[in-house]
Amino acid sequence: MVKVKEYMTKTVDVVTPNNTAGEVIDLIKKTTHDTFPVIEDNKLIGIISVHDIFDVEKSEKIENLMTKREKMIITRPDAPVRDVGRIMFRTGFSKLPVVNDNNELVGIITNTDVIRSQIEKTTPLKLNKIVKTYENLGYKIRVDEGIIPIDKLKPTQSKIYADELCGREYELKMGLAEPIIVIKTKATKDKYILIDGHHRSVACYMSNIPTLNAYVIMVDTNNKLGIEKTAEKQGLKSLKDVKVIDEDKNDSSDIYKLNSKLEHQR
Template sequence: MRPTHPKLIPTEKKLVKEYMTTNVISLDAGKTVKDVIGLIRTTTHDGFPVLSNGKVVGLIAARDIIDAKATDSIAPLMQPVILKTHPDEGMTDVARKMFRFCVQKLPVVDPAGKFVGIITNADVIRSQIERVTPEKVFDYMTTLKTLYGLDPLLSRGMVSVKNLIPTQSKVYMDELDGRAYEIKKGLAEPLIVVHRGDKYILIDGHHRAVAANRMRVQELEAYLIEIDSNTELGIEKTSRNMRLWSLDDVQIMDESRCAFLA
């Protein structure tokens, strides 16, 4: 019996509570510039939420205290908080909000308005990278039908990481860090894998797979495109020509993909 697709549609909605930072260093609204300087020196941060009775009322950053006296109160210097989010808001909605208003951080509050965490633009980016959509899976299945005359079946299950054959020769260290975080939190998107005979060919999700391999994770969830054919795919030939036999053969680039021009 041919598998149906209800498990593919929809992908679970990603929520703020899955990505926000909850252990946030904050300051009371009654503190002074001296207190801000002390936190900047003793932490890796240059900005902090300002609270009053447990509710966030502002954000204070190093730029806000330039030319201020150490004894000055931070209340008139802080940036008032206008936008907030809550733990159950979708990350896509938060991304739109942050882009529209050009903000880098949003305080997260509970139903009573109490401050519970921070969500940043880096969290938003991490939640969106390498997303697997139904269209991506179905488009690849259509490609197989068109190029090879195949009629693949679709299922969803766990695959052994060590058995995956990569089709991408390079991944990037900065993205591996994000994928490792998602795997630890149970937030990783499924891979897209072609299963042909005894081969498991990785089509999409190389950063997730390499991160899992480095972490010695045994299995990952995947959309399995099952092919009952001896036909070797073009992507398999390419992989063989690049001498990619396992995830250990994928090169990890410890550099930014961005090029900056002077």
């Protein structure tokens, strides 16, 4: 079951009860958000929206305008996303604060996140499918989780799409990126064969983020796998060999710029 913590935004813009309506207006202009949790001593004590500060003095304190915690609808990191979606549908709220058992804010989930959770395949399902495939080929498999250096990835996909790349860059900035899936064998030495997560990896590479969380499938073999041999035949040695394309505008200057940035990165 997909949980809130898998899709919530972990980096949240917040205000304090001592902030003023004018300061919230400035924050709205800066972030383009219209709602902010109100925090005091790391605890969630309320929420303030653009509607609460409409037609009030800019000097008015947020503590006098906010909806207080006891009147709020919140959710938990382990809550099913499906249940959160039903709450949003019934109440009309577009976002809910996510708090832990100590009432500390750990994230925020929006209706867009809920929709995204329903249209994306979850990484665990992909992981299990890949593991079963190699087990059926007779390999002994072990799955670990770890942090993988981006410059140690060997891609197996020759192209990615610009629109999805932009989405993955946004997810990285917001702390939403799911783990990638890689394969490690004795033959790969210090490299990792990238199986799933090419858009995330390239977005990470272009953003100068050195590492990504990963599921590491350890395959007990001294030989190169077929997928690695195929990638090498395509000239795929590192992430800079992956081309960024647009399905409708292959000659777009913006796509050229993306490829140029990728080529000269680092």
